[in-house]
Structure formats: C-alpha cells, structure tokens
Amino acid sequence: MLVSAGLAVGASIVVPLVMQRVVDGPVRHHDQNGLIWFGLAALALGALEAFMVFLRRWTQSYASLSMEADVRDDLYAHMQKLPLTFHDRWQSGQLLSRAITDIGSLRRFLSFGVIYLIVNVCQYIVVVVLLIRLYPPLGALVALSAVPLFLISRQFAKRFLRVSRQVQDAQGDLATYVEESAHGIRAVKAFGRRHHMFTRFTANADKVYQLAVQRARLDSRFAPLYELIPNLSLAVIIVVGAVAVVQHHMTLGQLVAFATLQMGLVWPVESLGWILASGQEAMTAADRIYDVFDTEPTVVDRPGAIDLRRDQLRGAVRFSDVRFSYPGSDTPVLSGIDLDIAPGETMALVGVTGSGKTTAVSLVPRLYDVTGGRITIDGHDVRDCTLDSLRRNVATAFEEPILFSMSVRENLALGRPDATDDDLAEALRVAQADFVYELPWGLDTRVGEQGLSLSGGQRQRLALARAVVSRPKVLVLDDPLSALDVNTEALVEEALERVLAGTTALLVVHRPSTVALADRVALLEDGRITAVGTHSELLATVPSYRAVLSAEADDRPDLLPEGKGVAAR
Structure with a gap:
C-alpha cells in the first residue's frame, strides 16, 4: 500500500516539473515536436498515477x-x-x-x-x-x-x-x-x-x-x-x-x-x-x-490440566469446604460447603431464594471458580481438568432457558454436534418436547432470537432435552421444570427418573414436587449445608426444611412429593 501510494504521489509531483519544462521549452520556443514528447510523458505519468491509485485501493480494501x-x-x-x-x-x-x-x-x-x-x-x-x-x-x-x-x-x-x-x-x-x-x-x-x-x-x-x-x-x-x-x-x-x-x-x-x-x-x-x-x-x-x-480470563486451564475421559468416569462429585464470593463483594455466598454425591446418585439442593443454590451448582462446570476449598469429580479437582473435557461431561439445564436464533436441531445438538436424529428423538421424549415435530419444518424450524417464538414451557423443555442429549456423566439441573404445568411436569419427571438412573445429578429445587427425583436432599442455609438426608427424614426432623417447602405445599398440595421409595407425610 505504501509503495503504490508513494509511486502515485511521486508521479503527481513529477507532472508539474514536466509542465515547467514544457512552458520554458517547447511553448516558449514554439517547438511542436518537443511538445508532443512532453505531452506523452505527462500522459504516461498520469496513467502510472491512476494505476498506482487503483492498486493501493484494491490492496487497502483487502488488507x-x-x-x-x-x-x-x-x-x-x-x-x-x-x-x-x-x-x-x-x-x-x-x-x-x-x-x-x-x-x-x-x-x-x-x-x-x-x-x-x-x-x-x-x-x-x-x-x-x-x-x-x-x-x-x-x-x-x-x-x-x-x-x-x-x-x-x-x-x-x-x-x-x-x-x-x-x-x-x-x-x-x-x-x-x-x-x-x-x-x-x-x-x-x-x-x-x-x-x-x-x-x-x-x-x-x-x-x-x-x-x-x-x-x-x-x-x-x-x-x-x-x-x-x-x-x-x-x-x-x-x-x-x-x-x-x-x-x-x-x-x-x-x-x-x-x-x-x-x-x-x-x-x-x-x-x-x-x-x-x-x-x-x-x-x-x-x-x-x-x-x-485487557480483561484477563480467570477461569482457564491450569498448566498440565488433564482431559476427563467419559469411558473412565464414574461420576462421584464432592464439595470439600467450598467457599465463594463474587468479585468486589465482601459478603460470602457460600461459607464452607461439604457434600458427597455418589456415582449415579441424584442429590437435590433445597433452600430459600438467595441461599446460593444456583451459585453452588454453577461451580461444578466452572462457570465460576471457587474462592476457597475445592470440587472434585472422581477425585480430580475440576480446576485441574481442561474446560472442554469438563463441560463435555457435565451438562447443565438452567431455570431460565437460553435458546439461540437457529434451528431446533442446532439448539439441541449444541453440546453434542454428532448427535443422531434417534438421540434427539429420545431426548425430546424425555423432556416431553415432541411438540417440535408439529412445527412448520420440524427439527429444522428456526426458533427465533432467544426462542421467543415458543412458550416458556416449550423453551424450558428444549433446554432440558439439550442437556439430556449430551449424555453427561454429571447432570446439573437448575430447577428446569419451573415453567411446566402439573401434568407435563409429572411426565417429564417420570422420564427423567429413568435417565438419571445411571447419571450423577445435582438438582436445584424450588418446587416441592421436584424433590421426588432425588435420592437424597441437602438443605442449604446461609451459605452452608445444614442437613442431608432423604426427603422423609428431613421432613420429619428438620423444621427449617419443612418451612422451605411449606409455602408452595400449602398453595399446591398436589405438589407434595413422595420421594424415591419413601412415603410423604
């Protein structure tokens, strides 16, 4: 660019000097032959300048x-x-x-x-x-x-x-x-x-x-x-x-x-x-x-980070004295969580709004990093694992579903691009999201920005299906059924129970009925786990647990769960 620009300017500068020779030479002495040669020289310089300008602009635009x-x-x-x-x-x-x-x-x-x-x-x-x-x-x-x-x-x-x-x-x-x-x-x-x-x-x-x-x-x-x-x-x-x-x-x-x-x-x-x-x-x-x-990434792979291989994972998750505070805040959200989740077990996390449930489960796939303690999967600190392999094996479905302006198929396969139509169909069946086949172009229908062309329950079911289709070893569900009606919720829970049988799951519970999916329940209060047990055990022995569930249960008696293998009150 600089060379072509310099040559173009050089040609434009030489032209006035040629004009000086023309005026003081052929024009002054009425030399027609000399005038022709100087005219040709000026023409050549003009052509060179035009070509150099073209070359500069073409190169300039591309670069x-x-x-x-x-x-x-x-x-x-x-x-x-x-x-x-x-x-x-x-x-x-x-x-x-x-x-x-x-x-x-x-x-x-x-x-x-x-x-x-x-x-x-x-x-x-x-x-x-x-x-x-x-x-x-x-x-x-x-x-x-x-x-x-x-x-x-x-x-x-x-x-x-x-x-x-x-x-x-x-x-x-x-x-x-x-x-x-x-x-x-x-x-x-x-x-x-x-x-x-x-x-x-x-x-x-x-x-x-x-x-x-x-x-x-x-x-x-x-x-x-x-x-x-x-x-x-x-x-x-x-x-x-x-x-x-x-x-x-x-x-x-x-x-x-x-x-x-x-x-x-x-x-x-x-x-x-x-x-x-x-x-x-x-x-x-x-x-x-x-x-x-200039903002440095803080959640990154450590030197020597290992890849978690799906075929070698059992899915044992442990929180060891986990503490967390948001940057710039002196108030801890989590103040020392200790929790063991066995391979294939479903653990429900219960607590009042603002108790830190969503923050706690977000630490497993390292959406945030702990500020103290550690979280391990099969004994591996999640911070010592590569982010790609960790998030391939830990799938998350959020309470607020996030869909992208792409087809239903692309949204579902976001965490597993190689998923087949059979894999997608099974995930949709689990999430009771078969409605997608009734859309104008089925799986190839674009859902629009933020999925606003769908209802809240439909978006939530698609987000749940997306988490299920990736076949994770650890499944994090942040109250993914909150937007479903009672009948649809019951069908989803029934299908999820079969899916969760071989998957370690950490389930954030805002509705009492969702506790039915869990093998055990952990009560989170003021950033600490204060009680762990089955739903029936905590209901019988922990007043604060009853208090957390009571408001919803009083309004919706049909939502009171029986838990897995135990009777409700």
Missing part, C-alpha cells in the same frame, strides 16, 4: 477488511473465554458497540487514515523542498505555513478526543437500551409502557445526537482553517510569483510548476482535519476495545 475480520474474531474469542462475572458486569450493548462500531472505526483509520497521514506528510516535505529549490523566498513562506497548521491540529486533537469517547460510550448505551427493549417487548406491551419506553429511548438517542452535533461543530470550526491557510498561501504565491517573473527572478515555467505543486498541497492539508478526526475516533475505539482485551 483492511481482513484485519477487521481478524480483530473481530479475536475479540469474540476473547469474550468467550472471560468469566461470567465479566458478563454479569458488562452491558451487552456496550460489547456489541465495541465489536461492530469501534472495530469499524479502527479499520477505517488503519486502512485510510494511516496511509494518507504517512503519504501526505512525505508529500508535504518533498514538495516544500522542491518549492524552496524553485524559488527560496516563496518556498520558505510555504514551509512557515506549517506552524499554524501544527498549532491548530494540536488544539483540535485534544478537544476531539474527549468528545469522540463520549459519543462512542453514548452509542453503546443506546445499543444496550434498544437490545433490552427488543428482548422485553412482551413486557412492554403487556404493561402498556410503550410511550414510557419511547420517552426513555428518545432521551438516550438525544444524548447521542447532542454529542454527535458537538463533535460535528468542533470539526466544522477547525476544518475551514485547514482550507484557509493553503489557499492564502496560493494567493500570495500567484501575486509574488507574477512580480518575480516580471522582474526575471523566476521563469514562467517555474511559476506554473510552483503554483501547481502548491495546489497539490491543498488536498493533503485539507485532509489533515479528517485524518486527525479519524485518528481520534480510532484512539478511543482502540481504548474501548482494549477495555475487553
């Missing part, structure tokens, strides 16, 4: 777009490595703004701004040297015009940098708001808050508008100065140069060459404002992108 794609790939890959604590803290719109808008700003500057900056500076220096050689007094005048340009650029860059960062941050906030409004459109319509949400949107959009106008005004205030200085210099050159020609200090050809070279500097000087503005945007964009890149 810059490839670079943009690589940076975006790296940014996305890095975001996938960052822990959930990062994503809990960051707005999705801000990440989207960095991955799309900021990388685009960076690409535009690195592909055009940098090239123009280097070439224009070199062109300015070369032309000024040539002008001084042609006529030193006027050449010195052109050189001195760089001083006010430098002072103007310094002031412009300082102010534009601050405003540019504000604009880009405001655009990220606006993107977040639009995304949240789109995802929550049902709630907005249900509560009749369309006008309220529109008012908030216009407030965010107006902030972006005001900042963008402020940036545009700043640009428009300085841009005329970049045009004024070279044009004033050109006016002085024409007047003083004409006098110099009359006084025989310059030839007419030198004046023509001088004026043409000076006019060639108008664009480099005028473009300086755009280059600086583009550079400031790129600086703030790079700074925002590095906000993400």
Whole structure:
C-alpha cells in the first residue's frame, strides 16, 4: 500500500516539473515536436498515477477488511473465554458497540487514515523542498505555513478526543437500551409502557445526537482553517510569483510548476482535519476495545490440566469446604460447603431464594471458580481438568432457558454436534418436547432470537432435552421444570427418573414436587449445608426444611412429593 501510494504521489509531483519544462521549452520556443514528447510523458505519468491509485485501493480494501475480520474474531474469542462475572458486569450493548462500531472505526483509520497521514506528510516535505529549490523566498513562506497548521491540529486533537469517547460510550448505551427493549417487548406491551419506553429511548438517542452535533461543530470550526491557510498561501504565491517573473527572478515555467505543486498541497492539508478526526475516533475505539482485551480470563486451564475421559468416569462429585464470593463483594455466598454425591446418585439442593443454590451448582462446570476449598469429580479437582473435557461431561439445564436464533436441531445438538436424529428423538421424549415435530419444518424450524417464538414451557423443555442429549456423566439441573404445568411436569419427571438412573445429578429445587427425583436432599442455609438426608427424614426432623417447602405445599398440595421409595407425610 505504501509503495503504490508513494509511486502515485511521486508521479503527481513529477507532472508539474514536466509542465515547467514544457512552458520554458517547447511553448516558449514554439517547438511542436518537443511538445508532443512532453505531452506523452505527462500522459504516461498520469496513467502510472491512476494505476498506482487503483492498486493501493484494491490492496487497502483487502488488507483492511481482513484485519477487521481478524480483530473481530479475536475479540469474540476473547469474550468467550472471560468469566461470567465479566458478563454479569458488562452491558451487552456496550460489547456489541465495541465489536461492530469501534472495530469499524479502527479499520477505517488503519486502512485510510494511516496511509494518507504517512503519504501526505512525505508529500508535504518533498514538495516544500522542491518549492524552496524553485524559488527560496516563496518556498520558505510555504514551509512557515506549517506552524499554524501544527498549532491548530494540536488544539483540535485534544478537544476531539474527549468528545469522540463520549459519543462512542453514548452509542453503546443506546445499543444496550434498544437490545433490552427488543428482548422485553412482551413486557412492554403487556404493561402498556410503550410511550414510557419511547420517552426513555428518545432521551438516550438525544444524548447521542447532542454529542454527535458537538463533535460535528468542533470539526466544522477547525476544518475551514485547514482550507484557509493553503489557499492564502496560493494567493500570495500567484501575486509574488507574477512580480518575480516580471522582474526575471523566476521563469514562467517555474511559476506554473510552483503554483501547481502548491495546489497539490491543498488536498493533503485539507485532509489533515479528517485524518486527525479519524485518528481520534480510532484512539478511543482502540481504548474501548482494549477495555475487553485487557480483561484477563480467570477461569482457564491450569498448566498440565488433564482431559476427563467419559469411558473412565464414574461420576462421584464432592464439595470439600467450598467457599465463594463474587468479585468486589465482601459478603460470602457460600461459607464452607461439604457434600458427597455418589456415582449415579441424584442429590437435590433445597433452600430459600438467595441461599446460593444456583451459585453452588454453577461451580461444578466452572462457570465460576471457587474462592476457597475445592470440587472434585472422581477425585480430580475440576480446576485441574481442561474446560472442554469438563463441560463435555457435565451438562447443565438452567431455570431460565437460553435458546439461540437457529434451528431446533442446532439448539439441541449444541453440546453434542454428532448427535443422531434417534438421540434427539429420545431426548425430546424425555423432556416431553415432541411438540417440535408439529412445527412448520420440524427439527429444522428456526426458533427465533432467544426462542421467543415458543412458550416458556416449550423453551424450558428444549433446554432440558439439550442437556439430556449430551449424555453427561454429571447432570446439573437448575430447577428446569419451573415453567411446566402439573401434568407435563409429572411426565417429564417420570422420564427423567429413568435417565438419571445411571447419571450423577445435582438438582436445584424450588418446587416441592421436584424433590421426588432425588435420592437424597441437602438443605442449604446461609451459605452452608445444614442437613442431608432423604426427603422423609428431613421432613420429619428438620423444621427449617419443612418451612422451605411449606409455602408452595400449602398453595399446591398436589405438589407434595413422595420421594424415591419413601412415603410423604
């Protein structure tokens, strides 16, 4: 790019020198043959310049777009490595703004701004040297015009940098708001808050508008100065140069060459404002992108991490004095959990809302890392296992189902890409999700963004089927039946009981009926396991356990479980 740009500029600089020879030679002496040869030379230089410009732009577009794609790939890959604590803290719109808008700003500057900056500076220096050689007094005048340009650029860059960062941050906030409004459109319509949400949107959009106008005004205030200085210099050159020609200090050809070279500097000087503005945007964009890149992944493979092989796993899970606190919080969520889950056993985790149940089960597949103690699978600390092998053997179904804007088949096979149609059919049967075959294109039907084209119960059953189809050794279920009706829940529990027979399962319970799936129950209170036993044992001996289940049981007596092989009260 630099070579082709340099050759193009070089050809454009040589053309005025050819014009000088034409005026002082063939034109002055009425030499028609010489005029033809100089004309052909100028034509050749023009063709060379045009070809070099084409070559630079073609190379520039390919290289810059490839670079943009690589940076975006790296940014996305890095975001996938960052822990959930990062994503809990960051707005999705801000990440989207960095991955799309900021990388685009960076690409535009690195592909055009940098090239123009280097070439224009070199062109300015070369032309000024040539002008001084042609006529030193006027050449010195052109050189001195760089001083006010430098002072103007310094002031412009300082102010534009601050405003540019504000604009880009405001655009990220606006993107977040639009995304949240789109995802929550049902709630907005249900509560009749369309006008309220529109008012908030216009407030965010107006902030972006005001900042963008402020940036545009700043640009428009300085841009005329970049045009004024070279044009004033050109006016002085024409007047003083004409006098110099009359006084025989310059030839007419030198004046023509001088004026043409000076006019060639108008664009480099005028473009300086755009280059600086583009550079400031790129600086703030790079700074925002590095906000993400500079965040180090904390949940990573340790040196020498081992692969968990499915055929060698039994599925024994142990919590040993497990403690956990969220980053930046002094309040522990878990304060020393000790729990043993035998291979093939289903353990239910019961506790009041906010007791840490979801956090505890999230530590098994290392969605978070323990801050104290350890969790082992068959004696292997999960932190000593590779993340890929750990998450292949530990499947999770969340209370809030997450589906992607892809086909039902792709959503189900997310954790097991090699799953056959028979595998998917069996998982769908277990999750009572046979409704997918009634969709317009069956398994190939796209479920839409966040699966909003499906009901809450349907999304939850698909998420459960996705966890089942991966055939994990350890299955973590975070109350995956909460959105199901009683009849569907009973069918799912019956099918799950057969699936869980050979799988170690850790089950978060918010509904009493789900306890029926468990061999044993652990009661979590204030970040500690205070009781472990069968449902009947805890119901008979632990008042706090009865209290946790009582509210739901009083409202829904049909949900009282009998447990596995034991009678309910």
